[in-house]
Structures are given as C-alpha cells and as structure tokens.
Amino acid sequence: MKKFMIIIPLLLSLQKVKAQYSDTTFHHILLSSTGSINRSNADRAYLLNNSLNFGLKKNSVVFNSTSTWLYGKQNETLSNNDFSSSLNFNLYKTIPHFYYWGLLNYNTSYSLKLKNQLLAGLGIAYSILDKDNAYVNISDGVLFDQSSLVIGENYHTYRNSLRLQYHFAIKEILTVDGSHFLQNSFSRKGDYIIRSVTTLGLRLRQWISLTSSLNYNKMNITNSENLNLTYGLTLDKYF
Numbered sequence: 001m002k003k004f005m006i007i008i009p010l011l012l013s014l015q016k017v018k019a020q021y022s023d024t025t026f027h028h029i030l031l032s033s034t035g036s037i038n039r040s041n042a043d044r045a046y047l048l049n050n051s052l053n054f055g056l057k058k059n060s061v062v063f064n065s066t067s068t069w070l071y072g073k074q075n076e077t078l079s080n081n082d083f084s085s086s087l088n089f090n091l092y093k094t095i096p097h098f099y100y101w102g103l104l105n106y107n108t109s110y111s112l113k114l115k116n117q118l119l120a121g122l123g124i125a126y127s128i129l130d131k132d133n134a135y136v137n138i139s140d141g142v143l144f145d146q147s148s149l150v151i152g153e154n155y156h157t158y159r160n161s162l163r164l165q166y167h168f169a170i171k172e173i174l175t176v177d178g179s180h181f182l183q184n185s186f187s188r189k190g191d192y193i194i195r196s197v198t199t200l201g202l203r204l205r206q207w208i209s210l211t212s213s214l215n216y217n218k219m220n221i222t223n224s225e226n227l228n229l230t231y232g233l234t235l236d237k238y239f
Helices: none
Strands: 027-039 044-058 061-074 077-092 098-109 114-130 134-149 154-170 174-185 192-205 208-219 224-238
Touching (some): 044 077, 098 134, 114 154
Antiparallel strands (some): 027 044, 027 224, 061 077, 077 098, 098 114, 114 134, 134 154, 154 174
16 A cells, blocks of 8 residues: 655654764754644544654764654544664764764554564765765665564565765755665565655754655555655754
C-alpha cells in the first residue's frame, strides 16, 4: 500500500552538525516537540512528533546520538507510529575536505510496514564545497541491514548507501539544508530505500528557528512510501 500524507511535525536533520561546530564549542543539543490537529465536518487527524539530538566533538571526531518518534491518527485510524534511534561518528584526518563515517541505526515504521530494522556500516565522505555559509558533501559506504517486515518476512542484506548533503546560509537568517539517500541492496533485486529531507529555516533568535521541512521516504520491498510537509520550532544550542 502506498501512502501520500501531508502532516505537520518538526523533523530533525543531523547532517549539518559538522559545519556548525567551532574551535570553542564541543557539545550540541537539538530538541523539538511539535504536532498538529486537523478537524473538519467529516475528518479528524492529529500528529505528534518528538526528537532529541546530542552531539559531541572531541579532537578530530564528532559523535551524534539521535532519537525521534512520530505518532498520528486519521479518523481514529493509526497513520504513523514510527521510531528511530541512531549513533554515528565522523572521523576527520589530515586530508582536506575528506572524512570517514560510521553508523548504527534502529528503525521501526508503521507507515512503511517495517517491524524492525538494524543498520550498521562504514564509509567515506568528501566535501565539494566547505565554507561557513555554503556546504556541499557527497558520501558513499556499505551498510549491513537486518530487517523484519510487518508481513512476516525476516531478512538481511548489504546495501550501498549513497548520500548528497548540502547547507546554505543567507546572512545567518535564512538556511536551506538537504540530505538525500539512495540505499540499494547488493543481492536483492528491486530492494532499495530512498530517504530525502529538505529543510528551510528562519532564525528568530540565536538558538530558536522557525522551520519548514519536506520529507520523503520510500521502501520498495514493502511497496510503501510517505511524503511529509512539516513546520514548527527548533531549539538548537552549541556550547
């Protein structure tokens, strides 16, 4: 079953952390708790989204821990019950604009018919453009995927994980961020995952922003997808 949903939470983007750290900041925390209620004569819908990210910079390594939970109903029918938790690191060595990355990620998603998924992998990344107000990065790597689907199938596979990421800031007021993944299985024909997030931010104060985000996810093996248009507030603090 394919789903098209327009919903109003606040999504969390982890990919721009590296560009935000300075020589004097070592920790990063990002918190959002948002939701929506939509009511008409015939329809009722609500959605709740909670997310928390904590980052730590130590010498040439950046660590991140993230948890998100998205829950919603439409006319008393469950539409979303999606949870994700991840640990990842970036290792920066002597080669300019180049780094290694590692990831451990757990997911479960009602909307994508995914009962459980554990992803673990390593890869490399290169920054084509690397400035404070403009950042474009491409990365590739291999992930091990251990999954169980709602339909009952359990499987494991290795995936190639290709990512395009960017961050643009205009006068420290308006920001545009994007993170787009294509994750193909090496051995299972037709098994691919698409994850795409594009975010527009308007800074209200130094650590508070009004955010709008377009998020698209597709899991081809379950023939499921979702499209989310979101907005809300982001509390973002470096220290």
